[in-house]
Amino acid sequence: MSGVDLRALRYFAAVAEERHFGRAAGRLHMTQPPLSRAIRQLEDELGVVLFERTPKGVALTAAGSVLYDEAGALLRRAGRIRSRVADAAGAVTLAVGTLADAAEHVGDRLVPAFRARHPQVNVTVHESDLGDPTAGLRAGLVDVAMTRTPFDSTGIGTRVLRSVPVGVVLRDDDPLARRTSLSSADLAGRRWVRLPEGTDPVWTAYWTGGGHDAAAGPVLRTVQECVQAVLWNGTSALAPVDQPLPAGLVAVPLSDRPPSDLVVAWPGTARSPLVRSFVQVAESGRAP
Amino acid sequence: MSGVDLRALRYFAAVAEERHFGRAAGRLHMTQPPLSRAIRQLEDELGVVLFERTPKGVALTAAGSVLYDEAGALLRRAGRIRSRVADAAGAVTLAVGTLADAAEHVGDRLVPAFRARHPQVNVTVHESDLGDPTAGLRAGLVDVAMTRTPFDSTGIGTRVLRSVPVGVVLRDDDPLARRTSLSSADLAGRRWVRLPEGTDPVWTAYWTGGGHDAAAGPVLRTVQECVQAVLWNGTSALAPVDQPLPAGLVAVPLSDRPPSDLVVAWPGTARSPLVRSFVQVAESGRAP
DNA sequence: AGGCCCGATACCCCACGGGTATCGTGTCCG
DNA sequence: CGGACACGATACCCGTGGGGTATCGGGCCT
Structure with a gap:
């Protein structure tokens, strides 16, 4: 029963190389006390003193230096496993669909982090501007998608990453622009930009569910166009409040x-x- | 960041060899659900399907069999670490002192379990009958001791393994033998066996602290002699109630x-x- | 069609591995 | 010579992960 685990060996190797608990802890992105404890547990497990503690650091004992050699070999071998298995699986591709406004996050954060884990995987990103990227899931065009509620959730699994209030995008000279919160009633009679017919029925329903006249404004193709419309002709648009906006526009959260x-x-x-x-x-x- | 750990590989190897989650779980002394989860996590970690699930068991995929080879090599290597390090530490000895009534537990359970962990260690057991084995600790004769309270605890560290009520050992034809509990007051005037002078001052203090006359009975050398004395001449003795007793004797817990x-x-x-x-x-x- | 066998899922709970605060001690400097 | 510092050890707290039990889903085989 009970065997050494690789985590303990990684800790041990770090301390052996740094000859100093504090520095080793820093290298391992942790603090000193749990590292001291882990080393002590390893010593107890093996029944052997691994380090001589001195006032200005530590030194390996004879048993410790043997363990250092063994641990190094084991850790190097363990590090190779991942790529060996990946090679056996052959070349594979992951197609990621995303809404335009999440594309930056996907491209700058998620895909690099994912590539670090799976260097052998060919990741392709497919950006859809206002259309629902989950349509690509159902069509088999992409394997995984980043999108925002509301969307058509039939036949797909989801996980919420972040929840952001929806706000009204207004010019900062708009009478409502100083409010910290708005309700749908405040917006009666306002002109809205709206999405092209059929591109995203669920979001359209969310839109009209607020009592707005879906046909009241111009039909625009992209988020950028919507923002421009707000800026130039005093229409309004809905958007999650964490979206970066051009100067001259503000997003006021909708409370209802x-x-x-x-x-x-x-x-x-x-x-x-x-x-x-x-x-x-x-x-x-x-x-984010 | 994040690496496979040996535990997951051990689980994987077991499933690969048994080709059956339930049997593998049994071999690993665990149940099937956490094993299924662990394998799934390993698959996610590596980004690869390791097993083909079939209605009557599982089969390795191509990637799985590569991992099986790698995992086997890694686990064999990890298994050797312990003995390599132990060899480097050289021959060492652990001297264990114990009270006579715990000797069986020490010899049959603890020492074998300890030898399984540290095969290179020479374990010697030193049994002391009524004397305090912690005296051996202070004298440097033993490295670790099993004993019972009360004992002289100056200068030693302890850990309680089990707490058992102290009882009075009586012949079963004794008028008090049917009681489920006794207090010291019930025992006035009774004759007691007692320990040799000086062997264990702390236990003697515990003894006389109950109001008994320490000089009232015969001086006996061993626990067995005490029990015999109770059996043959109607004296009484104190003992932890979990001690096995010969037929004809009972131990009634002392509540105070x-x-x-x-x-x-x-x-x-x-x-x-x-x-x-x-x-x-x-x-x-x-x-126990 | 029904019962079974086997893996997957849902949910709970404790141990362990992480963190913060503090201690004990040896060393070095003023 | 004494005090401040540096470093590892200890004490305690907390959240997560890896165990458990109960139950589901879905192919085979009578």
Whole structure:
């Protein structure tokens, strides 16, 4: 029963190389006390003193230097496993679909982090501007998608990464622009930009569910166009409040509408390990 | 960041060999659900499907069989570390002192379990009958001791393994033998066997602290002699109630005296890893 | 069609590995 | 010679991960 684990050996190797608990802890991105404890546990486990503690650091004992050689060999071998297995699996591709406004996060954060984990995987990013990227999931065009609520969730699994209030995008000279919060009633009679017919029925429903006249404004193709419309002709638009906006525009949160959730989505069928891994990476790095 | 750990590889190897989650779980002394989860996490970590799940078991995929080879090599190498390090430390000895009534537990349970962990260590057991084995700690004769409260605890560290009420050992034809509990007042005027002068002052103090006349009975050398004395001439003795007794004797718990704690003790100075390991083994197998 | 066998899922709970605060001690300098 | 510092050890707290039990889903085989 009970065997040494690689984590303990990594800790041990760090201390052996630094000859100093504090510095080793820094290199391991942790603090000194749990490192001291881990080394002591390893010593107890092996029944052997590994370090001579001195007032200005530590030194390896004879048993310690033997363990250092063994641990190094084991850790190097363990490090190779990942690529060996990946080679055996052959060349694989992961297609990621994303909404335009999340594309930056996907391209700058998620994909690099994912590539660090799976260097052998060919990741392609497919950006859709206002259309629902989950349509690509159902069509088999992409394996995993980043999108925002609301969207058509039939036949797909999702995980919420972040939840952001929906706000009204206004020019900063708009009478409502100084309010810290608005309700739908405040917006009666306002002209809105709206999305092209059929591009995203669920978001359209969310839109019209607020009592706005969906036909009242111009039809625009992209988020950028919507923002420009607000800026130049006094229409309004809805957007999650964390979107960066050009100077002269503000986003005021809507208190009586559900928030917009940034989600990662995958086909309800056939969750491959790569997709699960991507979801894990997305969840662990959810800080924008 | 993040590497495979040996535990996951051990699980994987077991499933690969059994080709069956349930059987593998049995071999690993665990249940099937956490094993399934661990394998799935390993698959996610590596981004690869390791097993083909079939209705009557599982089969390795191509990537899986590569991992099986790698994992086997890694695990064999890890298994050798312990003995390599132990060899480097040279021949060492651990001297264990014990009270006679714990000797069976020490010899049958603790020492074998400890030898399984540290095959290179020469374990010697030193049995002391009624004398305090912690005296051996202070004298440097033993490295670790098993004893019972009360004992002289100056200058040593201890850990309680088990706490058992102290009882009065009586012949079963004694008028008090049917009671489920006794207090010291019930025992006035009774004749007692007692310990030789000077062998164990602390236990003697515990004894006389109950109001008994320490000089009232015969002086006996061993626990067995005490029991015999109770059996043959109607004296009485104190003993932890979990002691096995010959037919014709019963032990009735004393409600107004502190319990007897079975403890493992070590010198307050110089806690070597071997001693700590012994204490760990003693604690983990504390079931009598 | 129904019962089974086997892996997957859902949920709970404790141990362990992380953190912060503090201590003990040897060393070096003023 | 004494005090401040540096470094490892200890004490304590807390969240997570890896165990458990109960249950589901879904192919085979009678």
